[in-house]
């Protein structure tokens with residue numbers, strides 16, 4: 001089965017269309033206003049309507065309250081909610097909105113690797129730097145060797161500092177079933193590079209996990 005690919009932080013039509021054309025499995029909209037990739041629900045809806053079907057739409061929320069998710073969903077239909085929150089909040093959100101939830105887990109040491117998944121999928125990401133203004137999307141790479149021989153009995157995805165040149169190696173080293181990228185396929189903060197999106201997806205699909 002080919003590795004799943006999520007392109008996160010779409011803000012404009014060219015990037016969104018490249019994800020559709022080149023077969024991304026998921027596109028992410030960042031509803032966190034301290035990100036250079038922030039979009040309003042209305043902007044996400046306009047992008048999403050550029051195609052029927054295509055990649056599943058993932059909404060990214062950082063410690064959201066129920067009201068903000070609810071008002072976002074009124075504007076843009078989302079297939080998946082990607083959440084930065086506690087396990088308890090993630091379970092609640094899944095129950096409350098009836099959508100699959102992906103939960104971010106910051107990892108700095110092997111002891112940080114989760115043993116179980118309270119929702120549909122865990123996103124394994126590097127722990128953000130102390131001075132970071134956001135919990136992800138920092139182009140910061142995880143030490144992939146921490147994930148060697150880690151074979152969790154739940155769905156997961158590798159994120160953090162991936163790019164066209166590193167994604168195949170990352171998949172071979174970690175056996176990640178899916179990968180997520182934002183900064184690594186941008187030509188400027190918040191603006192995607194369609195050519196990099198095409199190459200990232202091709203390189204991910206060509207990689208054979210260990």
Ligand SMILES: O=C(O)c1ccccc1N[C@@H]1O[C@H](COP(=O)(O)O)[C@@H](O)[C@H]1O
Pocket residue numbers: 008009028030032035036037060062084125134135136137138139140159160161162180181182183184
């Ligand atoms: O992309 C953002 O700006 C962002 C903001 C807040 C939380 C998470 C964010 N991005 C997520 O982090 C991964 C990795 O990003 P990168 O490739 O290292 O830039 C990204 O795919 C998003 O899921």
